[in-house]
Amino acid sequence: MQAKGYKIINFSIGEPDFRTPDNVKRKTISAVKNNLTKYTQVAGTLELRGAIAQKLKRDNKLDYLPSEIVVSNGAKHSLYNAMLATINPGDEVIIPSPYWVTYPYQVRLCGGKPVFVETGNGFIPAADVMRKKITKRTKIIIINTPNNPTGAVYPEKALKGIADLAIENNITIISDEIYEKIIYNGRHRSIAATSRQAKEHTITINGLSKSHSMTGYRMGYAACPAHIASAMARIQSHTTSSISSITQYAAIEALNDKTNSVAKMRETFRRRRDLVVREMSDIPQLEAVRPDGAFYIFPSITKVLKKENANGTVASKSEMFAERLLERANVAVVPGAPFGSDSNIRISYAVPEESIIEGMRRIRRFLK
Numbered sequence: 108m109q110a111k112g113y114k115i116i117n118f119s120i121g122e123p124d125f126r127t128p129d130n131v132k133r134k135t136i137s138a139v140k141n142n143l144t145k146y147t148q149v150a151g152t153l154e155l156r157g158a159i160a161q162k163l164k165r166d167n168k169l170d171y172l173p174s175e176i177v178v179s180n181g182a183k184h185s186l187y188n189a190m191l192a193t194i195n196p197g198d199e200v201i202i203p204s205p206y207w208v209t210y211p212y213q214v215r216l217c218g219g220k221p222v223f224v225e226t227g228n229g230f231i232p233a234a235d236v237m238r239k240k241i242t243k244r245t246k247i248i249i250i251n252t253p254n255n256p257t258g259a260v261y262p263e264k265a266l267k268g269i270a271d272l273a274i275e276n277n278i279t280i281i282s283d284e285i286y287e288k289i290i291y292n293g294r295h296r297s298i299a300a301t302s303r304q305a306k307e308h309t310i311t312i313n314g315l316s317k318s319h320s321m322t323g324y325r326m327g328y329a330a331c332p333a334h335i336a337s338a339m340a341r342i343q344s345h346t347t348s349s350i351s352s353i354t355q356y357a358a359i360e361a362l363n364d365k366t367n368s369v370a371k372m373r374e375t376f377r378r379r380r381d382l383v384v385r386e387m388s389d390i391p392q393l394e395a396v397r398p399d400g401a402f403y404i405f406p407s408i409t410k411v412l413k414k415e416n417a418n419g420t421v422a423s424k425s426e427m428f429a430e431r432l433l434e435r436a437n438v439a440v441v442p443g444a445p446f447g448s449d450s451n452i453r454i455s456y457a458v459p460e461e462s463i464i465e466g467m468r469r470i471r472r473f474l475k
């Protein structure tokens with residue numbers, strides 16, 4: 108549609124719309140100029156893993172050795188390596204729903220079985236609801252806070268409950284913390300930091316894609332017990348080898364960043380979050396929980412669907428909604444169905460404020 112000249116407001120974007128910080132870009136260029144362009148250790152250079160260890164200590168109160176850290180091609184690759192290293196065919200993996208679309212696919216690629224757990228109002232997973240889904244085959248619980256697609260941030264109590272459940276049942280937690288820096292109230296809490304035993308049961312996943320607007324650099328990492336890290340590194344050794352050497356040198360600069368670029372991005376996202384919430388409160392057909400993190404809001408379209416009285420011939424209600432919204436109002440959103448909730452849509456506010464105002468105006472008019 109854009110190619111045909113339509114002016115689309117794009118609320119479907121999954122990456123920050125900011126430039127990568129200048130100091131990181133300079134370091135990237137100097138890595139090439141200094142011929143740092145060869146293979147490195149598979150799990151990442153010692154210097155980079157040292158910088159990650161320092162970051163985990165500083166920001167997350169977690170002590171890891173470089174041998175407990177593996178750097179991969181983005182958090183997505185770290186997640187997949189973590190699953191390949193831990194899931195045996197037939198193993199069950201608990202995933203709170205709504206979830207990031209990729210988790211169930213990766214679980215299935217490893218021969219595992221995704222087991223979804225509803226989170227209900229507020230989108231916070233509860234340990235007692237998860238407990239009912241635990242069987243002898245439960246191997247992993249995946250959590251994601253701040254969350255994509257809901258923007259929910261799990262409170263400490265929920266994290267402790269999940270950690271206790273995992274410890275009690277000898278389950279490994281995969282904690283995807285890629286949106287750690289985009290959080291609007293207080294500081295991020297890592298589930299691994301809730302206790303020594305929790306750390307022993309957790310694979311913490313993070314990276315630079317969202318925090319430093321470095322999605323194209325492809326840098327993610329996992330921090331976990333050494334035996335899992337070693338298995339992940341061996342898998343990576345025989346599949347992709349190390350990530351780009353150039354990215355690794357730039358990543359050290361980002362991790363040690365003393366500029367306030369991350370804080371600036373967060374403040375811009377906060378203003379946009381407040382604007383989206385304000386604008387949406389003026390659209391009675393949409394009901395949304397105020398997001399505390401990431402750059403998404405996940406409103407319910409239930410009221411619209413009731414009116415529409417969508418019949419059984421429609422494969423997905425949220426897809427139908429998104430398609431009509433695009434065709435009639437030229438606003439792109441992501442349907443909730445692939446995230447596990449067909450009665451929601453995902454709106455990304457990684458766009459300028461003018462686009463938020465215009466997009467919301469179009470949605471309001473469309474729904475009227």
Ligand code: PLP
Pocket residue numbers: 121180181182183184207251254255283285314315316322326327
């Ligand atoms: N985890 C979540 C929850 C995400 O939303 C994303 C990207 O959208 C990723 C992981 C992947 O991050 P990366 O680009 O570092 O692979």
